[in-house]
Amino acid sequence: MTDPATLLAPSTRLADVNARIAHAARIAGRRADAVTLIAVSKTHSAERIAPLIAAGQRVFGENRVQEAQAKWPALREAHPGIALHLVGQLQSNKADEAVAQFDCIHSLDRPSLVGALAKAMDKAGRRVPCFVQVNIGAEEQKGGCAIADLPALLAQARAADLPVIGLMCVPPLGIEPAPFFALLDKLAADHGLEGRSMGMSDDFETAIMLGATHVRVGSALFGTRG
Ligand SMILES: *Cc1c(COP(=O)(O)O)cnc(C)c1O
Numbered sequence: 001m002t003d004p005a006t007l008l009a010p011s012t013r014l015a016d017v018n019a020r021i022a023h024a025a026r027i028a029g030r031r032a033d034a035v036t037l038i039a040v041s042k043t044h045s046a047e048r049i050a051p052l053i054a055a056g057q058r059v060f061g062e063n064r065v066q067e068a069q070a071k072w073p074a075l076r077e078a079h080p081g082i083a084l085h086l087v088g089q090l091q092s093n094k095a096d097e098a099v100a101q102f103d104c105i106h107s108l109d110r111p112s113l114v115g116a117l118a119k120a121m122d123k124a125g126r127r128v129p130c131f132v133q134v135n136i137g138a139e140e141q142k143g144g145c146a147i148a149d150l151p152a153l154l155a156q157a158r159a160a161d162l163p164v165i166g167l168m169c170v171p172p173l174g175i176e177p178a179p180f181f182a183l184l185d186k187l188a189a190d191h192g193l194e195g196r197s198m199g200m201s202d203d204f205e206t207a208i209m210l211g212a213t214h215v216r217v218g219s220a221l222f223g224t225r226g
Pocket residue numbers: 040042063087088170200201202216217218219220
């Protein structure tokens with residue numbers, strides 16, 4: 001079945017998502033500009049991305065360092081002012097490339113990565129803001145730090161002078177995400193963190209009502225990934 005989103009012009013899809021963000025923020029008594037829309041462009045070509053840039057979108061997300069390296073240098077050269085966020089898991093041996101490419105990293109989730117990122121940032125002379133990813137549903141094979149390990153990981157990141165700006169989660173698939181968003185919001189508040197990176201195409205309005213500051217939206221903007 002054809003995804004309806006693919007039939008609409010990119011500018012129409014972007015305007016629709018932005019209107020939905022503004023609406024959810026208004027219901028929650030929050031300002032629409034308190035929510036950053038990250039357009040997750042993983043698997044999509046530069047040709048698919050360009051129309052969204054033309055329509056005004058400036059913040060994009062990728063989940064692989066190598067894919068971002070292949071796609072984004074040319075796009076960024078042509079369109080200054082773009083911010084690129086890493087939303088996927090990061091291997092420690094790619095920390096240098098990640099720090100060079102990305103303006104924000106959403107997947108800090110273990111002590112070894114704290115060390116690798118601190119070293120990479122020192123080397124590059126550039127501090128890249130990070131979200132600590134939390135395995136909010138305590139799922140076996142999912143990335144993210146266990147809730148019980150969060151205080152220690154945050155202490156390590158602070159000791160290493162990593163700029164941690166918030167928490168990030170991807171709730172378990174197929175069940176109501178709201179309780180997980182509410183839990184991430186509480187954990188962030190407990191630790192005095194402003195940022196909450198939560199909510200994707202199917203649930204970003206719920207996430208905004210529960211405090212999301214960054215929503216990561218792919219298929220609602222680009223259509224389903226092939
Ligand atoms: C792909 C991805 C998204 C976007 O998902 P959609 O359902 O297409 O909006 C958000 N966050 C992460 C971590 C992703 O990998």
